[in-house]
Amino acid sequence: MPRPDRHEEVEINFLNEGSLVYILGGDHIRIGARQLTLFWAALPHQIVSFSGVTSYFVVTIPFDQFLQWGLPESFHTQLLVGDALTCDDPRQGAIDAMLLQRWHDDLIGASEEVREIVLLEIQARMMRLSQSMQRATPKQSTAAEDTRSKPLGSTLEKAERMACFIARNFAKPIRVADVASSVDLHPDYAATTFRKTFGVTLNTQIARHRVAEVQRRLITTDQPIIDIAYGAGFESISSFNRTFRNSTGMTPRAYRKQFQR
Template sequence: MSGDCDSTTATRDKFLFQQWHSDVSNDPENTREFVLLELKARLLRLARSYSKNPVLSSDARDASLKNSSPNLAKAELMACHIARNFKSRLQIKDIAECVDLHPDYASTLFRKTFGLTLNGLITRHRVAEAQRLLISSNDQIIDIAFAAGFDSLSRFNRAFKEVTSMTPRGFRKECRLNNR
C-alpha cells in the first residue's frame, strides 16, 4: 500500500512541478510569487510528513548527510533549522551551534554552499510567509510583519521591498486585483 501511495504522490508532484514550470514560463511576472508560495507549501508538507514518518531515524539520516559531504550536510542542516524556526528570533550563533560550528565559519560555509547569507535565508523565509499571509488573510500589515518573524514594521517594510521590489500594501493590492 505504501508503494501505491508513494507512486501516486510522485505522479501528483510531477504534474505539479510541470504546471508550476508552465505557469512561470508563460507569465513569469504575475505567477512567480504564487508558484514560489505553492512550492514552499508543498515542501513544508513533505518535510512535515517526513518528520512524522521518517524512513530513517534522525541519527541515521544525519549520518547519511554527513557521509555525503560534511560541509554540504552542515549547510543543509542549518537551512533546515532556519526553515523550522524562521518565525522566532534566530541568531547566527544559535544556528551555528546546532551544527557544532563557530558562528563565523558557519556563516562562511553557508554562503559558499548556497550563495546566500544565513540572514538572507531567514529574511526570504519571513517575506515568503508574509506574502502568504497578505494573500490569504485580511490581517493588518503590522500583525503580519510580527507573525512572519520580523521585530519591527520598518525592518519588515525594508526587507519586503528588497526581496519583492514592492511594498507589502502594494503586493496585497496587486494580488487582489489579479484574482478578480
C-alpha cells in the same frame, strides 16, 4: 486548501487533467496536467485556485531519506532555497501517469516488500528527473560543487541541516549564532559554510523565508499587515518594510492590492 500546510518531506504533485495554483512561500506555482512537480514541503504551501481538477496524486518522501538517494547536490540546493521543480515533457507525462497510478494501486494494503519496490521506483524517477535537468542546464561550477572535496558530514550535510533549521524556525527571533549552534559550529564558520554551499548568507536565507511567509499571508488572509510582519519573525516595522521592499520592489500594501483575490 483553506490553510497553509508544512511538513518535513519532499512533496510530489501530479494531475491527470486540469491545473492548480499553489502559493509556495510567496511565489505562485502553476501545475498543469501531467507535469510532475516537486518541492520541499517545509515551506508553507497552499492551493489558492484550481480548474478542471477532479483528483490528483500526492507523494511525500521523508526529507532525510530523500537526501540519502545520491541525487546531485544542485538538485537538493534548488529545493532547499524554495524552488519547485517541474517536468513538462509530454512524453514523460504519459509515463508518469501510469507510474503514479501503479504506485497508488500497489500501496493499497501493500506488504513491506512491495512498499520497498515502490520506494525504489520513486528514487529511480527522481534520479531521471535530476539527470534531465542537468542535461537541460549547461554544467557550471557552483559554490555547492566546491564543497565536494570535503567530507559530506562536515560541510554539505551541516549546510542542509542549517537550511532545515531556518525553515522550521524563521518565525522566531533567531540569529546566526542560533543557526550555527544547531549544527555545533562556530558562527563565522557556519556562515561561511552556508554561503559557499547555497550562494547566499544565513541572514539572507532567514529574510527570504520571512518575506515569503508575509507574501503568502498578504494574499490569503485579511490580517493587519503589522500582525503579519511580527508573526513572520520581523522584530521591527522599519526592518520589515525595508526588507520587503528590497525583495519585492513594492510596499506590503501595494503587494496585497495587486495579488489578493
